Amino acid sequence: MSSFLKLLFSKQEATKEEPARAGEEKQIKRKSKKKQKNDPGCTQEKWDALVESGENLSGVAEPFKVSMEELKKHNTKDDCWIAVRGKVYNVTAYAPYHPDGAKKIFKHSGIDATKQYMKAHADVNEEEMLRTCYVGPLVDH
Ligand code: HEM
Known part of the structure; x- marks a missing residue:
């Protein structure tokens, strides 16, 4: 390959890579700026493992119908x-x-926080994440 062609290709590679690398750096910066407020050591992985263990975290032996009055307590x-x-x-x-x-x-304790939840993260699957914390369906009687 002539030195002219080599130079041309190396320039093309450089321009091809530049925007991707710049984008990656921005992404890393953005991620590290997002403040995690969970307690130290209380990671998503640990929570997943706890749920996976099957331990009942609901505080009730069996799910039951929960009234607003009960929820509030x-x-x-x-x-x-x-x-x-x-x-x-x-x-x-x-x-x-x-x-x-x-x-x-x-x-948001003791209330129906569906609106706030949906506004913050409608895509989070609480049914899955909190399956061992399930107390029961909310009923209005
Ligand atoms: C009740 C069970 C809840 C579960 C299982 C839950 C779960 C989560 C998860 C997994 C994240 C990280 C998701 C992500 O970064 O996209 C998160 C972030 C967050 N949650 Fe919740 N959440 C709950 C309740 C709430 C409530 C009631 C609020 C009230 C507004 C709330 C507000 C937020 C906010 C503001 C963030 C940060 C979102 C962000 O950084 O973009 N969450 N939650």
Whole structure:
């Protein structure tokens, strides 16, 4: 290959790679800026393992129909229930693992937080993530 062609190809490679590399750097910067507010050591992987272990984290022996009146009673850090999309979960154990902090969970304790949940992350699969925390369906009687 002539030196002219070599030069031409090396220039093409460089221009092909530039935008991709610049994009990657931006991506890394953006990711590292996103502040994780979960408790130290309480990673998504650990939570997944805990759920996978099958341990019952719901605080009830069997799921039962939960009224709004009952839901409201479970509004403390030690006993925190939240309803999402018609289902009530005991999220006491999950709170320290929440990527946006336990505070955000406790702030919504004892209520139907479907609207807030959907606004923040409609794509998160709570049915799967909280399957061992399930207390029962939310009913309005
Ligand atoms: C009740 C069970 C909940 C579960 C299982 C849950 C799960 C999650 C997960 C997995 C993430 C990380 C997802 C991502 O970065 O895309 C997250 C982030 C977040 N959650 Fe929740 N969440 C719950 C409740 C709530 C509630 C009630 C709120 C109230 C507004 C909320 C607000 C947020 C916010 C603001 C973020 C950060 C989103 C971001 O960084 O883009 N979450 N949550």
